[in-house]
Amino acid sequence: MAREGVWRMRTGTIVALMAAGILAVPAPGLTDSGSWDSWLLHTGGGKSLKEVCAQDGWRTVRLKEPFRGSDRGAWLRADVVIPPEVDGTGVEGQAVGLKLNSDFGGEIYVNGRLQSRYDNDHAGMALLSRSARAGQTVPVAIRVFRDVQDAGKEQSLSEADFTIVERSRAQERTLIRLDASRRAGRLPDGLIGLSQGAGLPVYSDEIAARFRQIGVRWFRMDNILTNAVRRDDAGRLVYDWSDLDRRLEFMEKLGCEFIACASYMPQVLEAFPDPDRHAPPSDFAEWEELCYQAARHARESGRRIRYWEVWNEANSGWLKAAAGLTPLQTYLRLYDATWKGVRRADPEALIGGPCNASGPWDTSPERGYAVNGETYMRGLLEHCEKTGAPLDFISWHEYFHPPGIFREEAEVTQQYMKDYPRAARGVREFMVTEWNYAWWHDWPQDNEVGAAWMVNSLLRGMLPAGIAKPCFFLAMDFGGSDEFKGEWGMLLGSGRPKAVFNAARLLAMLPRSRIPCDLDDPELAVLAAMDEATGRTGVLLLNFAERYGVERMVRLRVDSLDPRLRGGRLRVWTVDRERSNAFHDRDRAELECVLDRTAAVGGRLAQDLSLPVNSITLVELLPAGEGEK
Template sequence: MTNDHLAETGHDARTDWDARIGVRRNESTAEKVVLPAPANLRCDAGRGQVTLDWNPVPGAIGYLVHRADGPDGPFVPVDHKSGDVLAVPHPPYADTTGTVGRTYFYAVAALSDIDAVGPLGEVVSAASQRDGEARVQVSVDAAADTGSLARPWSAMIGAEHLSHLLSTETTGGRPIGAELSEALTVTRRDLGVRTVRAHAILNDDVGVYREVDGRPVHDFTRVYEIYDRVLELGLRPIVELSFMPADLARDPSKTVFAYRAIISPPKDWDRWSQLISNLVTNLVDRYGVEEVRQWAFEVWNEANLDVFWSGSLDEYLRLYEVTARAVKAVDAGLKVGGPGSAAAAWNGELLAHTARTGAPIDFLSTHTYGSPPLDFRPLCERYDRPDLELLWTEWGVTPTHFNHISDSPFSAAFLLRGMRSAAGRIEALAYWVASDHFEELGRPPRLFHGGFGLLTVGNLRKPRYWALRALSRLGDHELPTLLAGDGAGSLVEAWSARHDDGRVAVLVWNGTLDQSKGDGSDELARHVRVEIAGLSGRAYRVSHRRIDHEHSNIRAIWDSHGGGDWPSETQWSRLHEANNFDAYEPERVIDATSGVVTDDFSLPMPGISLLELTPVE
């Protein structure tokens, strides 16, 4: 595909995407349970924010916070401008969307499924404040241990369709295949990522299926090239079984993306089943059954959106069952699941279908953007499947292409909030995606274009890469961490852990879900005091790194030097030299014979601080 042709098709794809992305299929076949409203709703007003808390409701996957101008309503969900799911998995919740000083009325509903919202409960009122101390205390016990630190970010990362790995073309003068390979290597090496999930392994550019004289011909040569490369990078694939080969499609004119992925159901279900069976058989033959058992096979992508599936819900459920049975017929130990849905939908529908038909399922997969992932453990228990793995195979700050917030420190604090929320209840929370080498709606038009990547074209580290890098520096032993003060636990959060060699790391961040504050808010800045007790009486070397608009923010460096579309070779070199996880202050050695270390610092919103204490002999 030439660059001129890609630009043309990218423009067409974006027009089509914008027209159809909001069209969600509302079909439902699952019985919905209505849960009671949460009890003991309470609120605490602070500077620029109102924090709401409530008692959890058994069976709830999440909660929807509503607000009104008066006690009698009308109550509408608080819109934090995510463009996707507004429900949150648990309290507390900080509302920063209102006018400071104005009194609002709040009520909360519990969800048993994404489209099963219960009644509103009791009403409380509060007004955020314009002034106040705006202080948060973080207390860490370094001598205690609450168990192993869960690392949902390290299980999986998203990537562009993996034939991109084989590309010899360039974007912005940079080699696509080589830089995408490097980006995936970075996520494995620096973030501990183990698997990669991508679209379109069955796309026609991979050439797996064609018909000759009306007879199917399968060719997995290019699949082998792709997966050989993935394994060489030290990763394993999550095989999203999509999209439909043209010769097998009922309607090959139904497409999505600049690379014209076909979203149609098959014209022949038996031939689809044979394709899946032969693909999986050949993967097992090439890589070995023990290896492929460590992969996972996901059936399609976001079929609940009109833009990704031209069939109905019933046809998707048929696709799932036919595909899952074909995978399992090769080897019962292979993992298969779905629905890989947008906006956390169709999970109950798939669970109800597998319960009714006996179709195999090993994991539940879904997506959301702009909020922490919901808690689908109660939904699985409702269908007597508490054993299912929960894989959020796409997740990020926004579902919108070319959104400036993707390049900003706001998304860094958002990633920490989501990963902390997911820890211990979700097997994988896959950030979408590793690299800005990405062409769903056309290739990147400039260096900073609001791309989905953790890394830019050229593999500069964005603020949210540094956020995940900070998480990866936490030790294996989670430490008790208590927060108190204005926005503690809702606006400002912390996560602490100890390494086996005695190093202690404390990660503190200040972030809201409210994307109208994406460029920052002085009223939401906080003064933080961290107290680390329980240290062994010795000296420690203390380092303090930070992420905010002025630090660890490569976009700000580019803009300060005039910006533009693409750097020159000299500018590339300077950007890479400046692309650091910035220090808050120089490292210092302190005496901790008292067993306690304290640190005081300002934390803007958005802002992140990482404190690391290393014992000094």
């Protein structure tokens, strides 16, 4: 038989088998490993999806193929065809997703609609269908972000793998049930404090009013003594409290406690030149006198500083060793000089440290990010045990890690304290005086990914660990820019709120009498509370996944509602991919109420909600007359 006849026969057989559903031929972009390999790339990342799709200039790229975008990122798109099987399981009627990741994060669009944002450390997923059909074509687009600090840096789409999503996450409505008559103690008077390095760019009444919206009860600042002293022509020390006074006056406007991180070394006191001001003092007595004068000035001005934290991240090398001393010995000498100076001026001041970077561990194969943490934590405890030096609080910093690390840090520190009972008796509280999504510039710190991460670390980490004063770093981006640069602030330098600020507002709106919730879900978290004086009830709902999150459907049911809520109002506030999110739309920077209606009469609330990926939602029940327009 001629080759042409054989081809016709084989082709006809294949077509017949496909028509009968016996043979499935992979779509052109589908790989044997279950990934979608073929994408179109356009470097016009600053344009909307609609605009860029109408333009020429698209070219084909493969999965993991390097490319460069513009200074606004790039677009990838594909008509993704759902295969008959994923990992050996048929897709018919299943929820099917496409796991996605790229080097610097991005935005995922499905059928032309923004579905979620992701980061390379918290990969995303395009939910293609909640009830899939084999061969179904789904348009998927990804706006891939550029590197925050190097717009021309090469990157690739590193992951585009099909997955079947669990029914409980994508097809079923999760019941969240609360009994409003039950109690689980009280929430702290303030859930989030702030931390700022080098001072705020502006100390205006407008910025103070902003921070009052999130109920700040404590505010930690470092770099408070760096420019506080000079020498006159005769070599005498002359003190300048203008910078410290600006900070203390601002704390008065906020009505909050000031946590003063005694740092850094004034140039006139340093033992040797150091442009970062990380040198030890040439004379520890002069540092002690500086601390005395600062505490005395604050007290005499009527703005007493109650909390004094000694230095900043000395364990990471931010305090150089003095001559003849190890770095730890230098820190302990500085600790003694600080507390002695402060306590001379204010005998009831509270002193703490060691203000470690990355918790209580030394470097190890398991904890490559840690550095001298145990050395400094135990070193300070042992020093206070032997000498009787005060240790009123223990502080450290942590970035990036999941909530379990915060809990473990507190547990390990408590274990260390058992070896030093005299020192431990004086410890009143733990503080994490710097904490955020990343210690580097990163886009999630500008959008809802970082906001949801913050709430997740608080609900699953800080609160269970009993960390009394978490201080979110940074209060406000450096400089006065209104541009997103991946910096750490809750506010842009212009004062415009980011999504994380609005998430903090939702936390501040919660009452204080806690209502327990037994929900056990790795993505959904709940914090509920009631105001005993009025009956006002709030339920905070979080949807955050470490990787591959999906929009979750929930039913919130609250039983045994306070009778004072009958005839009242139901309000729902949300921070998500679009709402209360200046990164998405600068005109939507303020906190948004998405539902405001009269609450159902009776002792029970049943409310269906959809919780987008990386979202924070507050459901408020208000008594009649409260909150009416």
